[in-house]
Amino acid sequence: LSNSKKPKVGILGSGSFATALVKIFSDNGTIEIFWWIKKPELANQVQKLHHNPKYLSSVPISLPDEHISSDLVKIVNICDWILLAIPAAFLQKELIVLSSKSFRGKKIITVIKGMIPEENLVVAEFMNRFYDVEIKNIVVVTGPCHAEEIAQEKLSYLTMASVKPQESDLVCSYFNTSYVKTQTSNDLYGVELASVLKNIMSLASGIFRGLGYGDNFQAVFISCALREMESFLNKLYPINRNIMESAYLGDLLVTAYSQFSRNRNFGTMVGKGYSVKSASLEMNMIAEGYFASASIQYLIETHHLKMPILETVYRILYLGSNPGTEMLNLTASLH
């Protein structure tokens, strides 16, 4: 299919972040891009229009036709690196056509910020347990990064986390462009879990917003949320980490404060009195923080943790608790 000596990276998923990645890799030029787009109609449209009509349509896509395909098995077979950019809630279902054998000799990059709902596992753990991918062959990409700003070439910093420094260094070299700066981390589990937690925190921040709490309170809330995140990570994966680095605090801030944040907007609707169901219908999607909340609650219970904010969000989203009452109670425990 291709004689290039460049490493072949197969992007799985066709959402806004997947589309932003095609742009980054195209501008970087180090790797050969393959793109799995599930729906053949969409794959055809992208080939014909030279952009993704559904997301970031201003981003030009100039891949050879045969590099875009709806055949997942084929894309995975061709590529050296498999880049997972499918919403966590659907990953398990989409990968069902693949087996451990499909991933033999492959390395994984994941940009997914969420947990596999049925398994309560972060993506790296899931790929390890279900597809026998060794942890050392997985790189987690995280950091504050709304795809919309990549399309506009606004300066963004990404963190590549791996237990093997040479893998994260390699992946950095695929991402560096004039508008993307990269750094590495050895806290693979921590950054991945932080990127899940921050969606729930952002959803909580939205609920407060929807209930009418102001900027003074939001600032206190985010300070508390960061400390609860730190405590959660230290309980589950106690390594020496600085929670004030951009992979943790930065990622939390961009999600909690940005107008683009789906989790915050979803939370705002819940705070305003929409049910979870009507908020999802209204937004035409369910925010990742919603699914994450159930998995995190499972971990909280399994590990006998006390996490006031995360537990409150769970009760509101899953047990039908009243947002106003729950959040008022929560304010008493914050400082």
Added chain:
Amino acid sequence: LSNSKKPKVGILGSGSFATALVKIFSDNGTIEIFWWIKKPELANQVQKLHHNPKYLSSVPISLPDEHISSDLVKIVNICDWILLAIPAAFLQKELIVLSSKSFRGKKIITVIKGMIPEENLVVAEFMNRFYDVEIKNIVVVTGPCHAEEIAQEKLSYLTMASVKPQESDLVCSYFNTSYVKTQTSNDLYGVELASVLKNIMSLASGIFRGLGYGDNFQAVFISCALREMESFLNKLYPINRNIMESAYLGDLLVTAYSQFSRNRNFGTMVGKGYSVKSASLEMNMIAEGYFASASIQYLIETHHLKMPILETVYRILYLGSNPGTEMLNLTASLH
């Protein structure tokens, strides 16, 4: 003048935060409020209109006429506590009619977030050195708190810092209302300096905004700003503090992200190409972060520190450096 057994607190200053304090103390009811309003015309108007026509005009003011005065010496003489709510840049000038004797037996509350420009001192140090007020008789009030939200009774958290726990506890009891929650801190110097630094950081965040940097970058910037603040405080006042508490991180966030932030808005204009002078004229005020930058630069040089963000802001505001070039250089050192 009054036979009340309640402690008498004299608020010095008539800006938005001073006005918010009158509201808080009125709703709290523990203390007897006296208010120094410099300009007799304004003092008269407030007495007649029962609100401050210049700031937070929706807040009803119902103090006895003789509790509002333009006579600074009289107010200070009457009161047990002197509450400083005058912009730092003007404090020294306003207090010139007072002496160490005026403050004998008095205790100080300061809500000022700035340094005395000519002396490069935070307010507590200034009152100590120039008016012989013992540090143990000073309480610093800080935390994320835009006055506009106090007027709207939006829930806010304030921190009372003192080297003497019983003083900060006492002041907490004056501030607690349904919409103000308080907590104490023993880091008097640290919280005061943090409240100064955050104005400069917020100004920097505004410059980036004005230059067109987006939300992804802002999140990284704030993470870096918090770490630079921590490093600065640890160098100058090394005590055991958690920089993620709301007096530090929360205060930074509200200033850097809120629409009400004068420092951010000032920075945005500088980033858009306005000179410092025209930005001040346009806003009809100079942001506190502007003055703070010079004092902090003095401390940086005196203590031989390396503070990339703070030094960059100084060069832009005082040495005429180009904001675009300076901030681009700065991005290379952030992570």
